[in-house]
Amino acid sequence: MAPNTSSVPSEVLYEKDDINATPTDTLLQSYTEKQNQGTVVWFRVFRLAYIHISGLYGLYLVFTSALLATINFAFLLHLAGTLGVMSGAHRLWSHQSFKANIPLRVILMLFFSLSCQSSAFSWARNHRIHHKYSETNADPHNAKRGFFFSHCGWVMVHVHPEFKEKAKQIGISDLLADPLVMFQHRYYLWLLPIVVVIPLLLPMYWWGESLSNSWHVVIMLRLTATFNCTFLINSVAHIWGNRPYDKFINPSQNLGVAIAALGEGWHNYHHVFPWDYKAAELGNYSTNITTMFIDFFAWIGWAYDLKTTSPQLIEARVKRTGDGSHDVWGWNDKDLSQEDKLKATIINEKKFG
Ligand SMILES: [Zn+2]
Ligand SMILES: [Zn+2]
Structure with a gap:
């Protein structure tokens, strides 16, 4: 397939030589010119280390001096940021597993921006390469390079040359055609202070929190949590599980990751059926809050064209390539108990004829 980046405006590919670089990196350093693939980028190491150390201090403050309103606010922002990553950058922009009207897209972009995980454009492009070339050198967080690399080590090194090659070929025309995605990508540097400064100042002026508590709890502890909940999908859910x-x-099914990452731990299913908006076979809300979130917006009509997978397709795949750990794959599974069958609800049942 011919590369489809020929029509890409040059400014949107400013980090084309180094996919891990955010626009912030590009401004602060000009290392994209003299990069050396696979080597450590110390600026990113220090940045991630600072966020984690500061976040741990924030955890200490949670138990010592932070106000309850601040803790609740940080938790709500963590939820919003994680939902922005999972339902926006992941299920909507990376996989097109559903469609969203403009108000919902704006909400998802605001939520995603709270997570400070680069632009949705870069995130979605990287993620598409992750799916298409999983566990190869082209995979930005190749789990074959070990737990640490797939968890957060990949953020701290220059990318592999094979990744750069695939980045030139991966389909991104839909992202380029999305004005909201391109707006956030182009103005990421300007938006970043806004999504940091407003949450930082709000607790101080609204309920009298200290600057230190707000910085360490609302910004750093919250970002540490959001980052790691996302990282778990690439590390734990690519190593352990059925x-x-x-x-x-x-990729594997991992309940712990599903809970932490709001429904993104059903990763064996997701890699097999990446277009399914539930990123799981079942829409069990307790372990898939992102699905509940999308279903709510589908209920009010803001999300539509939700794509899922037919039981027949799932059944065929389970039989063909599954490891035998699938409990029940559908209605006619021989292991489906008579009790469950009697309790199951059939909507719009055909009574006659
Ligand atoms: Zn995915
Ligand atoms: Zn994956």
């Missing part, structure tokens, strides 16, 4: 849909791939 593989009921495809035993030949690394």
Whole structure:
């Protein structure tokens, strides 16, 4: 397939030589010119280390001096940021697993921006490469390079040359055609202070929190939590868990990750059926809050064209490549108990004829 980046405006590919670089990096350093793939980028190491150390101090403040309103506010922002990553950058912009009207897209972009995980454009492009070339050198967080690399080590090194090659070929025309995605990408540097400064100042002026508590709890502890909940999907859910849909791939079903990452731990299913808006076979809200979030907006009509997978397709795949750990794949599974069958609800049942 011919590369589709020929029509890409040059300014949107300013980090084309180094996919981990955010626009902030590009401004602060000009290392994209003299990069050396695979080597450590110390600026990013210090940045991530600072966020984690400062976040741990924030955790201490949670138990010592932070106001309850501040803690609740930080938790709400963590939820919003994580939902922005999972339902916006992931299920909407990376996979097009549903469509959203303009107000919902704006909400998702604001939420995603709170997570400070670069632009949705870069995030979605990287993620598409992750899916298409999982566990190869082109995969930005190749889990075959170990837990630490796939968790957060990949953020701290220059990318592999194979990744750069694939980045030139991956389909991104839909992202380029999305004005909101491109706006956030172009003005990420300007938006970043806004999504940091407003949450920082709000607790101080609204309920009298100290600057230190607000910085360490609302910004740093919250970002540490949001970052790691996202990182877990690339590390833990690519190493540990069952593989009921495809035993030949690394991604696995991991309940712990599903809870922490608001429904993104059903990763064996997700890599087999990446277009499914639930990123899981079942829409069980307790372990898939992102699905509940999307379903709510579908209910009020803001999300539509939700794509899912037919039971027949799932069944065929489970039988063909599953590791045998799939409990029940559907209605006619021989292991489906008579009790469950009697309790199941059939909507719009055809009575006659
Ligand atoms: Zn995905
Ligand atoms: Zn994955």
